[in-house]
Amino acid sequence: xxxxxxxxxxxxxxxxxPGRLVLSRMGTxxxxxxxxxxxxxxxxVLVAGLFVSLSWFGLVASLSDWPRVAVxxxxxxxALVALWPLRFFRLPSTAEVxxxxxxxxxxxxxxxxxxxxxxSGTQTAFSEALWREHQKRMAGRLGNLDAALPVSRVPxxxxxxxxxVVALLLFVSYAFSLGPMGGSxxxxxxxTAVREALAARIDAWVTPPAYTGKAPMFxxxxxxxxxSLFTVPAGSTVSLRVxxxxxxxxxxxxxxxxxxxxxxxxxxxxxxxxxxxGPAADGVRQxxxxxxxxxxxxxxxxxxxxxxxxxxxxxDTPPTIRFAGEPxxxxxxxxxxQYEIEDDYGAASxxxxxxxxxxxxxGARPLYDEPEMALNLPRRGSKANAAKTSxxxxxxxxxxxxxxxxxxxxxxxxxxxxxxxxxxxMPERTFTNPLALAVIEQRRLLGLDANAKQxxxxxxxxxxxxxxxxxxxxxxxxxxxxxxxxxxxxxxDDQLRDVVSYLWHxxxxxxxxxxxxxxxxxxxxxxxxxxxxxxxxxxxxxxRLMQELxxxxxxxxxxxxxRNQNQNNARAPQNGQELRQSDLDRMMDQIENLARSGNSxxxxxxxxxxxxxxxxxxxxxxxxxxxxxxxxxxxxxxxxLGEIMRRQQEMMNETxxxxxxxxxxxxxxxxxxxxxxxxxxxxxxxxxxxxxxGMTPEELADALRQLQEGQDQLQKDLQQLxxxxxxxxxxxxxxxxxxxxxxxxxxxSLGEGEGDRAVGHQGRALExxxxxxxxxxxxxxxxxxxxxxxxxxxxxxxxxxxxxxxPRGTQGPDFGNSVKVPDEIDVQRAREILDAIxxxxxxxxxxxxxxxYLERLLxxx
Numbered sequence: 001x002x003x004x005x006x007x008x009x010x011x012x013x014x015x016x017x018p019g020r021l022v023l024s025r026m027g028t029x030x031x032x033x034x035x036x037x038x039x040x041x042x043x044x045v046l047v048a049g050l051f052v053s054l055s056w057f058g059l060v061a062s063l064s065d066w067p068r069v070a071v072x073x074x075x076x077x078x079a080l081v082a083l084w085p086l087r088f089f090r091l092p093s094t095a096e097v098x099x100x101x102x103x104x105x106x107x108x109x110x111x112x113x114x115x116x117x118x119x120s121g122t123q124t125a126f127s128e129a130l131w132r133e134h135q136k137r138m139a140g141r142l143g144n145l146d147a148a149l150p151v152s153r154v155p156x157x158x159x160x161x162x163x164x165v166v167a168l169l170l171f172v173s174y175a176f177s178l179g180p181m182g183g184s185x186x187x188x189x190x191x192t193a194v195r196e197a198l199a200a201r202i203d204a205w206v207t208p209p210a211y212t213g214k215a216p217m218f219x220x221x222x223x224x225x226x227x228s229l230f231t232v233p234a235g236s237t238v239s240l241r242v243x244x245x246x247x248x249x250x251x252x253x254x255x256x257x258x259x260x261x262x263x264x265x266x267x268x269x270x271x272x273x274x275x276x277x278g279p280a281a282d283g284v285r286q287x288x289x290x291x292x293x294x295x296x297x298x299x300x301x302x303x304x305x306x307x308x309x310x311x312x313x314x315x316d317t318p319p320t321i322r323f324a325g326e327p328x329x330x331x332x333x334x335x336x337x338q339y340e341i342e343d344d345y346g347a348a349s350x351x352x353x354x355x356x357x358x359x360x361x362x363g364a365r366p367l368y369d370e371p372e373m374a375l376n377l378p379r380r381g382s383k384a385n386a387a388k389t390s391x392x393x394x395x396x397x398x399x400x401x402x403x404x405x406x407x408x409x410x411x412x413x414x415x416x417x418x419x420x421x422x423x424x425x426m427p428e429r430t431f432t433n434p435l436a437l438a439v440i441e442q443r444r445l446l447g448l449d450a451n452a453k454q455x456x457x458x459x460x461x462x463x464x465x466x467x468x469x470x471x472x473x474x475x476x477x478x479x480x481x482x483x484x485x486x487x488x489x490x491x492x493d494d495q496l497r498d499v500v501s502y503l504w505h506x507x508x509x510x511x512x513x514x515x516x517x518x519x520x521x522x523x524x525x526x527x528x529x530x531x532x533x534x535x536x537x538x539x540x541x542x543x544r545l546m547q548e549l550x551x552x553x554x555x556x557x558x559x560x561x562x563r564n565q566n567q568n569n570a571r572a573p574q575n576g577q578e579l580r581q582s583d584l585d586r587m588m589d590q591i592e593n594l595a596r597s598g599n600s601x602x603x604x605x606x607x608x609x610x611x612x613x614x615x616x617x618x619x620x621x622x623x624x625x626x627x628x629x630x631x632x633x634x635x636x637x638x639x640x641l642g643e644i645m646r647r648q649q650e651m652m653n654e655t656x657x658x659x660x661x662x663x664x665x666x667x668x669x670x671x672x673x674x675x676x677x678x679x680x681x682x683x684x685x686x687x688x689x690x691x692x693x694g695m696t697p698e699e700l701a702d703a704l705r706q707l708q709e710g711q712d713q714l715q716k717d718l719q720q721l722x723x724x725x726x727x728x729x730x731x732x733x734x735x736x737x738x739x740x741x742x743x744x745x746x747x748x749s750l751g752e753g754e755g756d757r758a759v760g761h762q763g764r765a766l767e768x769x770x771x772x773x774x775x776x777x778x779x780x781x782x783x784x785x786x787x788x789x790x791x792x793x794x795x796x797x798x799x800x801x802x803x804x805x806x807p808r809g810t811q812g813p814d815f816g817n818s819v820k821v822p823d824e825i826d827v828q829r830a831r832e833i834l835d836a837i838x839x840x841x842x843x844x845x846x847x848x849x850x851x852x853y854l855e856r857l858l859x860x861x
């Protein structure tokens with residue numbers, strides 16, 4: 001027989017057979033290809049699986065460049081060797097496929113081959129018919145023809161089952177690669193520097209300027225990862241640190257105009273000498289820059305962008321300063337200024353710029369520059385922007401001359417704002433002695449023009465020509481002659497300035513003797529204490545300066561009293577408020593306590609008020625008469641109202657301490673606060689006992705009950721006062737009614753043991769009492785017809801106040817409006833905040849950035 005394929009033969013023999021035969025052959029062919037190809041490609045698969053497992057385990061990433069190249073070369077060679085068996089691969093032929101189908105289906109006598117074969121030799125009709133009959137019978141046996149399945153011979157080639165080990169490693173390494181220490185397939189193809197750059201740690205933060213008081217902002221913190229825009233103050237410092245990496249990281253700032261500006265690293269990268277940048281010498285690269293405008297900060301590693309942050313910079317506006325009132329001269333000649341300062345974060349300094357209203361004479365050689373006067377600043381962080389400063393400039397040679405004043409405030413960013421310019425006559429000391437006036441005039445001539453030396457000598461000769469008619473004492477004559485001798489021998493400006501200073505002391509000695517020395521010591525002590533408060537002096541320095549201030553004030557008050565006694569003017573009005581030593585001592589104790597507790601701003605404010613009181617005291621005229629019987633009766637009632645206000649204030653402080661003890665604070669107070677309260681202990685009446693540490697619950701309950709009784713008694717006294725005022729023809733006002741209601745609510749809260757609510761009601765009662773007192777004063781002015789004499793009343797305002805600047809007894813008590821002394825609650829809260837900050841600073845685990853921020857809070861002025 002001959003093999004003569006005839007595709008139409010199966011179709012003629014059995015319908016549907018060709019389709020089944022094609023499918024069977026295709027499946028069998030694929031199976032044969034697979035079973036021939038798989039054993040040949042298995043070595044390559046094992047090599048690839050081993051490489052992938054090592055990469056996922058991170059072993060390749062841990063190698064340096066040369067070992068990594070060696071390992072990759074070994075795997076490449078192994079892969080080439082594993083490809084060598086593939087040269088023996090052959091595709092199966094059609095006959096091989098048919099024999100595989102026949103063997104798979106158990107067909108004997110080669111039926112598939114019979115369908116395509118033809119008999120050899122010469123064919124007759126009978127032989128042809130016989131052959132077709134044979135083919136038909138063979139085709140009938142192919143009715144259920146199936147494709148052969150692949151049979152792998154891998155176990156013959158891998159009897160130890162090493163392929164299973166590689167598969168297990170591949171599975172485990174894949175799970176390991178999902179962790180933080182896992183590697184990737186690309187580790188073997190990247191240099192070590194690139195791999196380190198991608199795994200570098202980045203820390204970025206923004207530090208606002210210290211004067212803003214704002215905390216640093218961490219850009220890559222978890223809470224800020226979703227923030228698309230960071231708002232920071234102008235002048236903030238952005239810091240970025242890259243730990244590890246390749247050293248090719250660059251940081252640049254892209255402002256709103258799009259012009260990119262690179263930020264140079266603080267530590268240079270190490271190179272190989274050929275211009276190739278390598279890792280930083282210490283493995284850390286730091287960048288720092290200042291943000292002055294809106295823009296974006298971009299971190300790149302090579303050409304790839306690693307991170308980007310967008311900033312909106314809040315500009316720091318210049319401070320504004322303006323006069324809150326006309327500059328005025330105090331009773332003792334001190335210049336007093338009231339002004340308002342506004343700035344984003346508080347001004348750093350403020351001063352007065354003086355200029356002479358009239359230009360100096362041509363060719364004049366002044367010995368002194370313009371006066372210097374630093375201004376007190378409002379407390380940073382407070383809503384109040386008003387401040388007040390007073391300074392004695394009467395000793396300056398410009399005193400008595402027309403000058404222009406301009407207030408200038410400077411913030412921490414160096415920006416300066418100026419106020420409008422005001423023209424006034426510079427305050428000067430009032431001299432009543434004609435000889436003292438002549439000495440002051442000569443002193444001014446010499447201080448304004450050193451060329452007037454000879455003229456001043458001539459004037460001195462004229463004054464001393466007839467000493468028996470001009471001088472009342474030999475001391476004054478000898479002092480002026482000594483000044484003349486110094487002036488005649490002076491050769492330089494420094495010696496002339498010494499003469500000018502000496503003439504001032506001569507004039508003071510002529511005017512009022514040693515009292516000026518005591519006043520000068522008092523002013524020097526006040527100025528020294530104010531400088532110490534501004535510079536943050538230690539507690540020991542504050543205590544020493546307070547002792548000097550107390551001594552200087554005692555000496556001044558002693559000499560002031562002696563002078564008034566000599567002038568037969570020591571008698572005060574019968575109903576006026578008296579200047580008591582205990583008042584001044586209590587005020588100075590408050591100043592020292594505030595300074596020790598760190599509240600230097602309030603201490604400076606209180607010291608300024610003390611200076612104002614002393615200014616008013618020096619020129620006080622205590623010999624004024626009362627305003628009649630009706631005024632005396634009204635004064636008595638208003639003094640009672642002032643006593644009720646004082647008792648309410650003390651009761652509120654006591655309630656606050658009791659509430660702190662009830663909350664577990666045991667009523668602990670600093671010795672300074674306690675000492676300041678002991679002076680009023682004998683005046684508390686029914687306001688309750690002073691809290692002591694270690695009280696039992698029963699003692700606390702008894703103390704609260706006493707406070708309730710005292711509050712009820714205070715309410716009754718207020719009601720009786722209202723009735724007495726109505727009997728005098730005064731109309732009840734809303735303030736006293738609200739105070740009565742709040743007192744009742746405070747008593748109920750004390751009865752229920754709710755100290756916190758009671759303090760709130762007592763505070764509202766105290767404010768209502770002050771409002772009621774102001775309303776009563778307005779009613780009195782209306783009854784006395786003062787509306788038509790308003791202008792005259794303003795001119796006599798200083799005469800209606802006592803030596804401390806408070807309203808006189810004839811006009812009612814001080815309602816707490818003119819002098820604001822921090823009460824015990826404010827001091828206690830300030831101390832608690834400071835203790836919490838110091839406690840946090842003492843923790844060893846506090847971050848360095850947080851410690852720096854807390855230290856700035858303690859130093860904030």
